Amino acid sequence: MCKLKWDYALYLVTDRNYIGKRYLPDCVAEAIEGGVTLVQLREKTASSREFYALALAVKEVTSRYKVPLIINDRLDIALAVDADGLHLGQDDLPIEIARRYFGEDKVIGISVSNVREALQAEKEGADYLGAGAVFATGTKTDAELVTLGELQRIKEAVSIPVVAIGGIKKHNAPEVLSTGIDGISVVSAILAEEDIAGAARTLRDIVDKVKAGRGK
Amino acid sequence: MCKLKWDYALYLVTDRNYIGKRYLPDCVAEAIEGGVTLVQLREKTASSREFYALALAVKEVTSRYKVPLIINDRLDIALAVDADGLHLGQDDLPIEIARRYFGEDKVIGISVSNVREALQAEKEGADYLGAGAVFATGTKTDAELVTLGELQRIKEAVSIPVVAIGGIKKHNAPEVLSTGIDGISVVSAILAEEDIAGAARTLRDIVDKVKAGRGK
DSSP, X not given: OOGGGOOOSEEEEOOGGGSXXXXXXXXXXXXXXXXXXXXXXXXXSSOHHHHHXXXXXXXXXXXXXXXXXXXXXXXXXXXXXXXXEEEEOTTSOOHHHHHHHHOTTSXXXXXXXSHHHHHHHHHTTOSEEEEEOSSOOSSOTTOOOOOHHHHHHHHHHOSSOEEEESSOOTTTHHHHHTTOOSEEEESHHHHTSSSHHHHHHHHHHHHHHHHHHHTO | OOGGGOOOSEEEXXXXXXXXXXXXXXXXXXXXXXXXXXXXXXXXXXXXXXXXXXXXXHHHHHHHHTOOEEEESOHXXXXXXXOSEEEEXXXXXXXXXXXXXXXTTSEEEXXXXXXXHHHHHHHTTOSEEEEEOSSOOSSOTTOOOOOHHHHHXXXXXXXXXXXXXSSXXXXXXXXXXXXXXXXXXXXXXXXXXXXXXXXXXXXXXXXXXXXXXXXX
């Protein structure tokens, strides 16, 4: 899929800590059925072999649904499974190195927490930004918080898509989306739920409604 | 350096847990001054950015001394710093994936603990084997032990270079080398010593002496 046509509305980031004994590729399929438009595979403790095997299994699901698969941090895993995208944090490889090996037609997203990092990432060739954490989160306990005001300034400062991440749930999603961003990124709000498809559907409805209301 | 000319006599694997407050690139320089012929950078807890920065700094040292630099596990870091080699364990990326992106002119080594794994790795295109652990070790506490008999069978079964690893010190190095292997690989026997160059020199002398005695 041409990267210019990606839909950033509802971006799922995985974390196997939330899914109990459920099989991650199945959870991803349910989330996509519910309305997730992008999937990022994030594995911070798996061995390379395990990450690779899991990425292959998740890619089978995302390919079936024609939803992009983004790998967190690991350029080698992204190359190995021919993922659609790579997401880099500020502690990961520099984007120019990743771009050199991953290619111009692939998507590279960058985590930012302020306007300065956002402008820098856009200048260095990022395809989208993940801005956060907007709220305190159990997934990344060390994440710097980004106010909704800063989130709006980030969105206004760059011309690439911006998704917000960090503690976003259905009750606070509307105010996050009121900043004008392109979509929301969630982990536990979908994966910690028993009804994954239902949780995704609720969030997707909120995003679609807020975005539809913007033109009016 | 043409990979066919590599000298596997004394292979240093890094572990920053052993060096206290000393700066790793300086420790590597001292080890090479003492007689280390290959350096593997192994980082299991660093962020990708930190691993990359450290690899660049260590590469500056190894390049200066014309000693090959091998990256442990991470194909992306090996690509990013244009390392000479990549070392893969049985839990790391499959060698065929690594070879595809790293190239034919680069060295890929594989960890093995028996003849079956050794033959498989050679068949899949490994350039050398790291066999171990030959003795219990504080560095890799979960490593499977390889008897000296099995080490000798591994060496006899393959035509690529074999280095032994795991708990090798100056007192047991001669018996390990008596199996006919090409060199020894150490971590703490060099890096935990106050006199790094001296420790490397002692080990290198043992290797040279045993190998010189083989022809007689």
